Amino acid sequence: MSQLFDITLIALLIACAVAVIRTKDLLAAAIIFSAYSLVMCLIWQHRGAPDVAMTEAAVGAGVTTVLFIVTIARTVRRER
Amino acid sequence: MKRALVAALLIVAAIPLLSIVAELPPHAAPDSPAYTHVSAHYLEHGAEEAGAENIVTDVILNYRGFDTNGEVTVIFTALAAVLAILLLPSEERVEERPAPAMPVSMVVRFVVRLLAPFIALFAVYVIMNGHVTPGGGFQGGTILGALVIALTIVLGEDEAHRLLPRPARPWLQAAAPLTFVVIGIAGIAVVGSYLGFPAEEPWQWVRTAWLVILEIGIGVGGGAIIGTLFWTMEAER
Secondary structure (H helix, E strand, C coil), rough: HHHHHHHHHHHHHHHHHHHHHHHHEEEHHHHHHHHHHHHHHHHHHHCCCHHHHHHHHHHHHHHHHHHHHHHHCCCCCCCC | CHHHHHHHHHHHHHHHHHHHHHHHHCCCCCCCCHHHHHHHHHHHHHHHEEEEEECHHHCCCCCCCHHHHHHHHHHHHHHHHHHHHHHCCCCCCCCCCCCCCCCCCCHHHHHHHHHHHHHHHHHHHHCCCCCCHHHHHHHHHHHHHHHHHHHCCCCCCHHHHHHHHHHHHHHHCCCHHHHHHHHHHHHHCCCCCHHHHHHHHEEHHHHHHHHHHHHHHHEEEHHHHHHHHHHHHHCCC
């Protein structure tokens, strides 16, 4: 059961990583990257590293997403 | 000429680094120190030797305090570099289009106002309790920074800037390295080594107090740095 959970999370993680690279819409990429961080946070927690999980949730899913979005708002939204 | 010089310097720097990497035990080698005695020692004796029930705090603030000292200095330096780039005189930049006014919906406004005190309380709890439960200065500081960002979005820049008086900002941004230097020098005075913690019987509360002070310094510094980054990137010029 626990292994199934792990495999599901890692599959989701890889799907997110591929989607981030493939999308040309930078705003979508920032949001998918935030989802990636959320999945990574669950993996850290499941692997017994709650400290890292908290950092991942706060930095990866929260702050960097905001900074990415601010940057996109100041530049262009589509990758050329 | 200049290129050749840079290449030569890079090669000179790379040789010692690569030779050190070659000395490291191979990846996942079962006889490397991490798998034989180091982890076991930390888990078994961490709480009594280093003074915090949370082993992660023992490692990052006590056993490897030097690492963390360098780390917070790097974070502060990174902020200084970002500010140096973003605060360039505006005539050197390309003509900027005016930022679109961002109306904040009533729902967001209400939810942030409702949750702000609880987020602040949670951040303080994570920072102050980092030596007992998962968390600590880095995590709590990020939560503080996220709170600053949320409040800035809801209240608008002017009111948010008033929350943090301008003269105090450099001190808050540099709080983490400053705290490390102060505790480090206190360690020289009391124990005789930089970032040394008193471990003898009646002085163990001092050690815990120093750990908490370091966590507070890291938390305040981290929150201020994340908040300033957002303010600087978002500011209209």
